[in-house]
Amino acid sequence: MKAKLTVVLYGVTLLVLSACIQAPRTVKKEQHLDSKTANHEVHWSYSGETSPKHWAEIEKYSDCDGELQSPINIIHRSADSIKIGNKFEMFYTPNTFLSEVKNDGHSIKFAFESGDSIRYKNDIYYLKQIHFHEPAEHKINGLIYPIEMHLVHQSKSGRFTVLGILGEEGAESDLFEFFQSFLPLENGETKDIDEQIDLSYLQLDKKTYYTYKGSLTTPPCSESVHWVVFKEPFILSVEEVLTLKSNMPINNYRIEQPLNGRVVKYNF
Ligand SMILES: [Zn+2]
Incomplete structure (x- = not known):
């Protein structure tokens, strides 16, 4: 199944835009469409009978029941500490164009035109989209942060590297004021x-972070996603968290997934 899914995923490279993508689901539907299932598709959600614990049954061709799923609870003392182990380089420029923002019913998603990119594990990944989860999906030492921002990067071959930044409540954030001006x-x-x-001022490559191999946190939960989760949260105000929250489905997060022997690396 994984091989098939990989083929599907690569086939829809241009459609795949995020960790909360819907495109592969649609393509999958077309490829497996028959008269019996055409009118009976159930859409995944974050509550009730289509909530995350049902995703594997609803999305039969997904990887949601796979062994390398995200998010996870990162335990710092269990992480393998590596000095500049999986170093990534950032090529964020001050003049990247934010093209649009969308509420797709799962999250608020900001889409980017070409501009910002990173180099990670000898491949270039382009920033495609930023979206949010409330509360956060990744935990650090069991701690749940009020919000998590995902910066979704994709390579030309369709692979993903997602940067996860946890948000903590404090002073106002200019970046979030900007994002929220469109809500x-x-x-x-x-x-x-x-x-x-200009996201270059974040200087993410100067911060410490955890890396591990995981998945998209929404169906089709495709695996082989490089995750980079920053140890230090960014600060935004309570009001900014509440504004985002009021614009997204309640609790748009997936619960932590088993590590299944994966080792998290701490890069400092
Ligand atoms: Zn996400």
Whole structure:
């Protein structure tokens, strides 16, 4: 099944835009469509009978029941500490264009035109999209942060590296003020932005982070995602957290998944 899914995933490279993507699900539906299932598709969600614990049954061709799933609880003292082990390089520029923002019913997603990229494990990954989960999906030492931002990067061959940044409540964040200037958005609504944004000032490559091999945290839960989760949270205000929360489904997070022998690396 994994081989088949990999083929599907590579086949839809251009459609795949995020860790919360819907495109592969749609393509999968077309490829497995028959008269019996055509009108009976159940859409995954974060609550009730289509909540994360049912994803594997709802999304039969997904990897949601795989062995290398995300998110995880990162235990710092169990992490393998490596000095500049999986170092990644950032090529974030001050004049990247933010093209649009969308509320797709799962999260608020900001889409980017080409500009920002990173080099990780000898491949270049392009920033495609930023979205949010509330509360956070990854935990550090069991601690649940109020919010998590995912910076989804994709290589030309369709592979993913996702940067996860946990948010902690404190002072206002200029970045979030900017993001929130485009809200609110109705479910299903998209707004064009076409404004420049400078994420280079975050200097993420100067921070310490954890790396591990995981998956998209939403169906199709595709594996072979490089995860980079920063140890230090960014600070945003309570009001900013609440604004994001009011624009997304309640509790749009997946619970922690078993490590299954995976080793998390701490890069400092
Ligand atoms: Zn995500």
